[in-house]
């Protein structure tokens with residue numbers, strides 16, 4: 021398949037853009053593979069890509085029940101950052117950010133990674149102190165962080181209401197300049213295309229309906245396109261993790277599925293040059309390259325597998341938006357949807373061998389798994405190839421909940437809806 | 440989403456707060472093993488479909504309710520007041 025380049029764009033323009041070929045093959049399933057990855061979201065596709073690229077394992081299938089890009093990878097608000105305080109998270113997400121920085125070149129696909137910065141607002145001196153603590157922790161881990169005072173925030177984001185009498189008065193903020201946004205679909209399509217070029221079979225419309233087992237050992241999968249066997253099977257199905265693993269007889273995961281909503285306004289000329297996270301961290305917005313404001317808030321806060329939420333959150337999110345930027349009241353909401361989050365009990369992910377022989381698990385991404393996509397795939401591929409975790413994902417085990425080594429960045433306790 | 444409170448009738452979601460899964464059993468300390476506590480604190484069935492869960496009507500009568508709700512459709516198929524004394528009351 022042809023590489024993308026300025027030359028290819030020019031050449032295809034001359035022939036009326038009629039000669040572009042499809043981005044990945046549509047193969048029929050083979051009876052067996054060396055590795056099967058269940059879930060063709062960002063994480064599953066990235067895992068397959070790194071299995072081939074980093075570990076030379078090319079005989080791999082990615083099994084997706086719907087179409088590539090239909091899950092959370094195509095439903096998120098695209099914020100990419102590594103401003104974590106706890107060491108395991110800081111190191112893992114910073115590794116991911118570094119992979120993002122070179123990703124368009126590595127995939128030969130423009131993922132439109134835009135390092136426009138992510139600014140966490142502080143609405144009280146206490147919150148600014150907490151931001152300072154976090155910023156210091158980040159810098160100790162070699163991650164960029166800048167504490168901004170009120171005037172610097174006002175200069176950096178002229179759209180914010182900086183008056184004293186608002187619901188959320190702004191006293192400063194914590195900026196991560198290297199953070200930003202990326203194109204969600206491009207991640208799905210870019211990894212799919214690059215994995216396909218390395219020989220990986222992407223099997224769409226192929227739902228896993230059960231597992232083949234010998235005793236406790238998982239030896240294959242049953243799908244709507246037939247049985248497929250493999251000695252190693254990785255599960256990366258985000259919000260469907262509990263349902264898929266139940267088919268293998270595992271029903272005691274530290275995960276709840278919750279719905280998170282996202283919103284896009286009508287397009288307008290450039291008004292917002294960064295990502296703003298405010299109202300105590302419960303609201304976030306950026307402007308897409310098409311011009312729409314992309315924004316969201318918190319979970320609906322009850323278990324849900326419905327890819328749509330309820331109205332109280334709709335009101336809540338817009339109240340916060342208008343408290344920060346009252347002038348946006350005139351905008352019209354264009355699109356609005358929900359996605360199902362795999363909320364873990366401590367807010368941190370799970371990338372591990374197990375829980376059964378032959379199985380490998382990648383889950384618990386909460387609402388932060390888009391930015392994690394490159395590192396998640398990279399670490400999961402390492403774990404599957406070597407039957408042992410990389411140092412970066414060694415803390416993200418499943419049994420940390422039993423041994424007391426939870427990684428609770430928010431300090432929220434074992435309540436998924438609060439993570 | 441409307442939740443039927445046995446005490447107050449059909450009320451808007453915004454009057455309620457979610458307490459969580461109603462199927463987990465708090466272990467009995469004298470005989471509980473560490474694994475029982477692990478299950479109670481961390482392990483969830485997390486079904487796609489009917490789910491028994493606790494909600495508090497804190498914008499109304501403040502009772503804690505056991506609601507059976509379909510997590511895929513948001514349809515509520517039954518509510519009753521939670522707790523051993525009142526079990527079985529309501530709808």
Ligand SMILES: Cc1cc2nc3c(=O)[nH]c(=O)nc-3n(C[C@H](O)[C@H](O)[C@H](O)COP(=O)(O)OP(=O)(O)OC[C@H]3O[C@@H](n4cnc5c(N)ncnc54)[C@H](O)[C@@H]3O)c2cc1C
Nearest residue numbers: 059061062063085091092093096097099228359389390391
């Ligand atoms: C509204 C919203 C906003 C978000 N905002 C951000 C953000 O700003 N920044 C950030 O970092 N993260 C964000 N996230 C989180 C992020 O999108 C997810 O954590 C991440 O995409 C999950 O990994 P994935 O891409 O592999 O998931 P998915 O794309 O959901 O992939 C899982 C795939 O598994 C497939 N599957 C399920 N069951 C089966 C089966 N039985 N057989 C075969 N296949 C199956 C599904 O069809 C799906 O395609 C947001 C999420 C949502 C919903």
Ligand SMILES: [Zn+2]
Nearest residue numbers: 444447496500
């Ligand atoms: Zn009531």
